[in-house]
Amino acid sequence: MEKVINGTAVQVNDQGYLTDLNEWNKDVSIEIAKEEGITMTDEHWEVIAYLQDQYRNNVPLSIRGIKKSGVINIKDFYRLFPGGPLKKASKIAGIPKPVSCI
Amino acid sequence: MKNLLILGAGTAGTMMANHLRNELPKKEWTISIVDKRDTHYYQPGFLFLPFDIYKPKQIKKPISKFIPAGVEYVMEEVDRVVPDDNQVLLMNGNKLDYDILIVATGTNIAPAEIEGMEGPGWQKDIFDFYTYEGAKNLRDKLRDWEGGKLVVHIAEMPIKCPVAPLEFAFLADSYFTNKGMRDKVDITFVTPMDGAFTKPKATAALQHLLDDKNINIVPDFNIERVDNEKKMIVDYGDQEVPYDLLVTVPTNMGDALIERSGFGDDLNFVPTDKATLQTSVKDNIFAIGDATNVPASKAGSVAHFEAEILTENIKRYIKGEPLKDEFDGHSNCFIETGHGKAILIDFNYTHEPVEGTFPLPGVGPLKLLKETRMNHMGKMAFRWIYWNMLIKGKHIPFVSATMNEAGKQLEPEEVA
Numbered sequence: 398m399e400k401v402i403n404g405t406a407v408q409v410n411d412q413g414y415l416t417d418l419n420e421w422n423k424d425v426s427i428e429i430a431k432e433e434g435i436t437m438t439d440e441h442w443e444v445i446a447y448l449q450d451q452y453r454n455n456v457p458l459s460i461r462g463i464k465k466s467g468v469i470n471i472k473d474f475y476r477l478f479p480g481g482p483l484k485k486a487s488k489i490a491g492i493p494k495p496v497s498c499i
Numbered sequence: 500m501k502n503l504l505i506l507g508a509g510t511a512g513t514m515m516a517n518h519l520r521n522e523l524p525k526k527e528w529t530i531s532i533v534d535k536r537d538t539h540y541y542q543p544g545f546l547f548l549p550f551d552i553y554k555p556k557q558i559k560k561p562i563s564k565f566i567p568a569g570v571e572y573v574m575e576e577v578d579r580v581v582p583d584d585n586q587v588l589l590m591n592g593n594k595l596d597y598d599i600l601i602v603a604t605g606t607n608i609a610p611a612e613i614e615g616m617e618g619p620g621w622q623k624d625i626f627d628f629y630t631y632e633g634a635k636n637l638r639d640k641l642r643d644w645e646g647g648k649l650v651v652h653i654a655e656m657p658i659k660c661p662v663a664p665l666e667f668a669f670l671a672d673s674y675f676t677n678k679g680m681r682d683k684v685d686i687t688f689v690t691p692m693d694g695a696f697t698k699p700k701a702t703a704a705l706q707h708l709l710d711d712k713n714i715n716i717v718p719d720f721n722i723e724r725v726d727n728e729k730k731m732i733v734d735y736g737d738q739e740v741p742y743d744l745l746v747t748v749p750t751n752m753g754d755a756l757i758e759r760s761g762f763g764d765d766l767n768f769v770p771t772d773k774a775t776l777q778t779s780v781k782d783n784i785f786a787i788g789d790a791t792n793v794p795a796s797k798a799g800s801v802a803h804f805e806a807e808i809l810t811e812n813i814k815r816y817i818k819g820e821p822l823k824d825e826f827d828g829h830s831n832c833f834i835e836t837g838h839g840k841a842i843l844i845d846f847n848y849t850h851e852p853v854e855g856t857f858p859l860p861g862v863g864p865l866k867l868l869k870e871t872r873m874n875h876m877g878k879m880a881f882r883w884i885y886w887n888m889l890i891k892g893k894h895i896p897f898v899s900a901t902m903n904e905a906g907k908q909l910e911p912e913e914v915a
Binding site: 459461474480 | 655656691693697719721723735736737765766
């Protein structure tokens, strides 16, 4: 479905995740973060860039992967994206919600 | 003579030994299978052992009983694989040469990955049920446990048999009800996932059952440590869940030999093509079952379906033909829900579990995603099928390697 975020029309799924990373930009990102109650800082952007990189390289996201990333430790990851950090950070990064293999 | 070598004589490895001995000419191919253990466990039985539903002798038999004539069983521990030399080095210093290697070394629990899990409470008030010893110790604990907070917990995904922890919670409800002490036990299910299951339709059905059975759920819980002293588990977001008895599924990891061989991922699983089961390590190395990193459930049914396709692909590889890229992630799981009932789910990489009938479209007799007594009887009958048909590589009537879309209430938009 289409959603207008900060004046830009983007395609999102029913949970509000962007379906095309190409439609992502910082303005859209800041708005999504606001909806999640998060104000973006340089620390946040660094994590977002890392997540997008991993996504482009087809690396599935996991807490274990973040731990090994060297970009951020898990405590800080929770501090920046309180609640469900992987889910929230993915949404702000414009990439799909991480799925756990079943 | 050429050598085909299988590492691991569990469910997947034993099935491959049986399939391939029937298919490969004895004059051209020797087949060997290596495993350090001498006991084959019926692993689905680990779920029932703690509740005294199965006795130990029903779930363990000698490995040698299931290795067919014409296959050599090497009872040794593997040090590592050297792909460049097409060789496997054993801990005893011997070397085994191979032309084709099949890695079927499964997955193990790794409680040391979580801080405090193997602390003073391990096997006292913190138990696993993914090992024979863990399940048996837990049985002894439950026999005279007086009640309190029972926490059933998943550390991180992926895990073997992802529905087993839920089944454990359901069976615990049934067990304590039958003992007349359900009111003394508070059951909480703690998971890193955002619900009872990852697929929406099954999650809805299972959440309903959790509510019915008065089982609490704590989702999105990424464990950081176990506090043995205060008896609680703590997640990275400082969320705390107290326990009197913690039944945990620790981090699952592939065998340490994969790490020693230098070709595993972060969790020692082997990078494997999800449709052909050829590894990306080298073209003469294949992998099957829990040992792979394919995005399917780590379960015996998956290994069974993979075995049919891998057997075909080994034959094609030998003939120099293109591999069949047909494995679709087909998985078929009974979910015990307690009180003599079970749910059956059937799904693959792209189709989530839905309602329907199985194995005969429109007929059944088993019903998908519905709680019935017949499904429970199916699960109980499965132990016989496992020992007598499945690991011997015999075809199970009406059940195909790839998922059957007939008889299922699929919605077109579910196709990813």
